[in-house]
Amino acid sequence: MSEGVRTPPNGGGFRFKVRAPRDFYGGLALIALAIVAIWTSGDLPGTHGFAFGPGTAPRLFAGLLAVVGALVALTGLFFDGPPIESYAIRGPAWVLLAILAFAGMIRGLNLGPLTIPPLGLVPSTFAAFMISIFGSTEMRWLESLIAAVAMTAFCVGLFVYLLQLPFQLWPWV
């Protein structure tokens, strides 16, 4: 019997106490990832005679991942560890939004009700810069605008003129 598990005095089975949440929930998430992988690769043919099928390796590694994930989760039950740090919302949200805006604007987007025409490199870069600015609590309008213009000019100069990569620059070109 492992010393880590405490059986409650009234003896109603195990009462699990998560002692290292980082390990426990991290491990659980890995198990979930493994299950998704096994589920999506479930219809692929497996080993056929001596030959591995396309599904063999994914299922093999997913199975191993599930086992290791379970071990990580178990250590979270038996050993003390630090709590999960709180997640910030502001930084990740604005950064994500900026990247998605760039991806949506550069070549245009047609996603159901959301339609964006292809806007080209200049507006996309400028917009992504200005959106990501909000991720920090220290933003200043004028400074950011100047920096956004400068960075856009730099990127156009580098990628389009110096490196000669094919980019649509403006919405109308």
Next chain:
Amino acid sequence: MSELLANLALGFSVAANPYNIGFCLLGALVGTLVGVLPGIGTVATVAMLLPITFGLPPVGALIMLAGIYYGAQYGGSTTSVLVNIPGEATSVITCLDGHQMARQGRAGAALSIAAIGSFFAGCVSTVLVAALGVPLTSIALLFGPAEYFSLMLLGLIFAVVLAKGSVLRSIAMVLTGLLLSMVGSDLETGAGRMTFDIAELSDGIGFTNVAMGLFGFAEIIRNLEMSQESRDIVKGKISGLMPTRQDLIDSSGAIARGTIMGSLLGILPGGGAVVASFAAYTFEKRISKHPERFGHGAIQGVAAPESANNAAAQTSFIPLLTLGIPPNAVMALMVGAMTIHGIVPGPQVMTKQPELFWGMIASMWLGNLMLVVINLPLVGVWVSLLRVPYRLLYPSIIVFCCIGIYSINNSPTDVVIAAIFGLFGYWLNKHDFEPAPLVLAFVLGPLMEENLRRAMLIARGDATVFLTRPISAGLIAVAAGLLVIAALPMIRKRREEVFVE
């Protein structure tokens, strides 16, 4: 010997082409420029700058990439010394004494010793790469699928052992990386695997997307979260760039020992540069007559790890060029670049494209020379770059990364995938999972699977083939031994924790 000289001569004739020297210089310059930015490590720098080499001829592109790599690494050291922010694991050690030296007003000496040490290490290891290239390529001929698989396994175990967190967590990361690498079409049958019927995933997840997401975007998100602590930038003018005669005498032994250690450890797959810099520092401290000076600005504490990590960075090209196996994440990016130029890394590169192989080796030396030439006079420029506030720096990095990713395939989906990996990397960080083993496994995944399948097919389904072939068995034994050594202290510690209760 004469053959070696002839080969080197061929290499230098390629590298000394004015265009190639230009590419090398430009690469080293841009690499340093980006590498100096705090919070951007070598992998992120190389990943970000990869697209700008696509338009060049293959030799020029690889020479420029090598230049970027050295520049990025040197840039990381500069940040360590001046701001005490290591760009990545290899320059953590440099912070210890380098930053102390900077606070004592000797930043110039620290930086120049780092450059001189790196240059010396680069000279020695370039010769080593040239000398070992040919014999190692013949070893590669002895390697069958089973040996390749075992070697890559060893590389992954190295990455696990060297990672910061627990062994179990790193193994989990390796498995996650292997799994992610299998998304896309199956190599042999073309069947779509784990693609969720998304057309863009049928070619697999691009390596640059994963690397930029995990190392670029995730890092930014994480940095934003930290309160903008006053960065400890060394203020004032950096004077006395040249080290004194005494500095040179003091550090010469450390440079030589660091070079030897780095060259040897760099050949090993799985991130030798990190362990090399740690090992060199510890060794110097142990043999020093004044170990108490370490951590308080001992010049040997800068010279040894800097020489070691540069030597290791150089010799880590050996497994890539001879066996076609990338030993770390940066080399994995090199594989990506080579593939884009239609070069399959491996033993055949040396025989089929000698000008590429030897040209690249010669350009390594040139790259190191460039570092000394450009960095000593430009230290002032790098310092002013460090004064750019983070609130303006991170949006610039974001848009630069976005454009870079998009330009590789002209695909907005790639940008979105990188964003997803950015969030994933943020989550990994919250749970103390390290991304480095994941990235290495992601790169080795397809190669490993291919060789595993071939080995099993040749052995008619007999899995013991990995233990019955001597080279393979030896590699597996080393891997198992490493794993046990790494796991033991952890188990012991955990047991003690348990017994304390």
